[in-house]
């Protein structure tokens with residue numbers, strides 16, 4: 001039965017790829033592949049998406065998180081007003097964790113939470129603060145507000161993200177996916193490090209969770225044209241931003257481990273292939289039935305993220321990458337510590353950070 005289902009899934013997925021490619025040439029808002037290399041990137045991307053769907057099916061039983069009382073803990077999450085983040089917020093609140101949501105529109109976030117979250121099951125408190133992870137000025141402002149209210153932060157979830165968006169430079173002159181998905185979170189982690197250090201103990205380390213993606217495996221860091229000014233293909237820029245998060249995860253944990261007083265663990269997570277608005281620049285928008293049938297729901301997508309944030313089973317396993325609440329294969333580029341060091345310094349200089357450990 002299981003094999004038949006997988007075969008069925010694979011057949012549907014292949015038909016979908018063909019259908020999607022056809023759609024690319026007609027109705028989608030996504031950039032069309034214009035060269036052979038872009039077509040190759042596109043096919044690799046879709047293939048990885050299908051692999052992700054199959055992995056989600058195979059590891060479905062592992063995709064579980066036990067919620068338990070974490071009274072007194074404080075979590076910061078970027079995004080969280082919709083999609084996977086909203087369901088992570090719901091789970092954290094159920095654990096009696098105080099949650100600070102960094103969102104572009106706090107009013108709208110409040111409305112969404114009150115409308116979509118099961119308020120009766122909630123114990124924790126919630127705060128809505130303004131944050132645009134694509135603006136380094138906004139990240140600094142948000143960090144100031146958080147620091148002034150909370151001397152200790154137990155959990156930081158770097159969740160906000162955009163995927164395959166058309167080429168755009170932010171107000172800081174950074175490519176938008178790289179800025180929103182990676183640079184804003186790198187800066188936020190740097191600024192909140194003292195509060196994370198203050199909250200961590202030997203028994204329960206503070207946690208940083210970088211919500212990455214399985215397509216980080218396709219990513220490359222293009223040091224010569226990091227913002228895609230000379231060449232830009234949206235999925236390639238997304239892969240780069242998601243690989244950047246995993247390299248950061250791995251390398252930061254390595255440095256933090258050098259000082260045994262740093263009780264902080266950092267994880268990267270693939271939430272699964274999840275039916276959310278993230279796919280707005282994808283042709284899957286035109287086949288909602290496919291997403292409904294095969295993609296995870298946002299609730300299912302929130303489980304691995306929450307698991308990385310609270311599960312005692314992950315103590316001491318910082319620097320790792322998870323999918324379906326299971327430790328899985330990481331890109332070989334992320335394991336390369338000399339690349340990690342080079343990229344870490346490169347990012348610090350881009351953001352004018354003299355010493356990452358002294359905000």
Ligand SMILES: NC(=O)c1ccc[n+]([C@@H]2O[C@H](COP(=O)([O-])OP(=O)(O)OC[C@H]3O[C@@H](n4cnc5c(N)ncnc54)[C@H](OP(=O)(O)O)[C@@H]3O)[C@@H](O)[C@H]2O)c1
Nearest residue numbers: 079080083084104132133134160161213273274276277278
């Ligand atoms: N869905 C999947 O299959 C999948 C797979 C792998 C990885 N992921 C990752 O999971 C994370 C969550 O994605 P999702 O699927 O939940 O997508 P989503 O439903 O589109 O939600 C994205 C979230 O990011 C926020 N956001 C976007 N740009 C922002 C900015 N500049 N500043 C602050 N917040 C911003 C959005 O807030 P607004 O409402 O203000 O736009 C929203 O809360 C992303 O990092 C994504 O890359 C998702």
